[in-house]
Amino acid sequence: MSAKYNLRDSKTIIDFSVPTTPNSVSSTPDAPAEASLPASLPLTCSSKSVLYFTRGNRVHFKNMQTNEDIGQLFKLPDKDGNLQLLQCGGAQNSDALAISTTKGIIQLWDVRAKKMTASWSTKGVGAMQFNGSVLTVGGLKGTIRFYDTRIAMSTPTTTTNAATAKATFKMKSDLRKLNRHQSRITALAWNEPGKLLASGDESGVVYCWDNREKVPLDVGEFVQRRKKIQHLVSVTVVNWCPWQPKLLGTGDANGTLRLWDIDTSDSRSNALNPGKLELGSRITGLHFSPQCKEMITVHGTNQRAPSAPDIELDSETSSTPSISTLSPMTLSAAQMRSRTYDTSNSIVAHSFPTLRHIYTLPAANKVIMGSVMNANFTKAIIAIPEESKLKVYDVWGRLHLRRTESFMGNIR
Incomplete structure (x- = not known):
């Protein structure tokens, strides 16, 4: 079940391409590889393991659990811009797909009806990011808005042109909006109960929000007399742990991974001193296993100049402290050693709570832009735009339960 034994290339490859825009072309040949790629990834996977991806401005889908052929959902008209983001609904609305374009248009699609x-x-x-029926949208200037998709379904308006007469729907956001961020929102994540929202931005700030409040939780480090979670560069991923709903993972463009216990009611909370790994390469994906105490990070290229060796926790020789008591850089020397593996364009598996390195698998020769997991978290689908490919990797094995006869079976 561990990634140590299961992490491998499944040899499944899907043709994939992101729409090209004037801003996605690097102006200098010596610019970092990521400079030629768009800032967002049009890739998502539903709770039914249906993968949605782009080929230019066309949205395609593939059921990852069957051998069905790839299908096309729709082609975006040129007047609407280029496809920018795709986001599936959760288990409660798995047939919903939200898309956004470079012109700021958001559309909701019923994938079953293909409309x-x-x-x-x-x-x-x-x-x-969806939270039940509510679509959470982070803006370019840092505002977070909420759109209840059930309202759109109940307020149709019809066009007056008989040639195009069909029902269309407008959407208004909830009156509540969150305004603390000062730059582009780059990552959003709801925890599994749907009560806590994490938001990261281009300036490196991460805020955590209670679903009932308009101000962020008072967690993190003191920055300009306020507490907040702060990275040195743009936040690239945020994700919540499925089996510890107040444990948040954050990653950035420099390859810094931080784990935060934001339960401020717990005296053992490490909201001020998170677990920390310097992984060297841009983090484009962070995924926790729902079945074992492990996580993987997916990486692009190293954007920093060479420096002193990064560090990680030692393997089995070290003790196993709780993440809630770990300080980022105050671990004893016996618990640290030089990181000798290269994370560039790789999938890296880590144990929890020790943060011990388990395994590194080089996954591509070109820049990995991002990743999603299938529904049961056994496979990772990584996007490599420069190769025009999606590659599928086995990560964690299925949980096999041994069947035992019920004690009720002996009752006559």
Whole structure:
């Protein structure tokens, strides 16, 4: 079940391409590889393991649990811009797909019926995430808005042109909006109960929000007299642990991974002193296993100049402290050693709570832009735009339960 024994190339490859825009072309040949790629990834996977991805401005889908052929959902008209983000609904609305474009248009699609159910304009989208029927949208200027998709379904308007007469739907955001961020929202994540939201931005700030409040939780480090979770560069991923709903993982463009216990009611909370790993290469994916105490990070290239060796916890020779008591850089020397593995364009598995390195698998020769997991978290699908490919990797094995006869079977 561990990634140590299961992490491997499944040899499954899917043709994939992101729409090209003027801003996605590097102006200098010596610019970092990521400079030629768009800032967001049009890739998502539903709770039914249906993968949605782009080939230019066309949205395609593939059921990862069957051998069905790849299908096309729709082609975006040129007037709407280029496809920018795709986001599936959760288990409660698994047939819902939200898309955003470079012109700030958001559309909702019923994938089973293959029809658009809502369309509206915004001032630009940096990240999207569903929480039940509510679509959370992070903007280019840091504002977070909430759209209840059930309202759109109940308020149709019809066009007056008989040639195009069909139901269309407008959407208004909830009156509540969050305004603490000062730059583009780059990552959003709801925890499993749907009560806590994490948001990261281009300036490196991460805020945690209670679903009932308009101000962020008072967690993190003191920065300009306020507490917040702060990275030195742009936040690339945020994700919550499925079996510890107040444990948050954050990653950035320099390859810094931090784990935060944000339970401020617990005296053991390490909201001020998170577990920390310097992994060297841009983190483009962070995924926790729901079945074992492990996680993987998916990496692009190293964007920093060479420096002193990074560090990681030692392997079995070290003690196994709880993540809630780990300080980022105050571990004893016996618990640290030089990191000798290269994370560039790789999938890296880590144990929890020791943060011990388990295994590194080089996954591509070109820049990995991002990744998603299938529904049961056994496979990772990574995107490599420069190769025009999606590659599928086995990560964690299925949990096999031994069947035992029920004691009720002996009762006559």
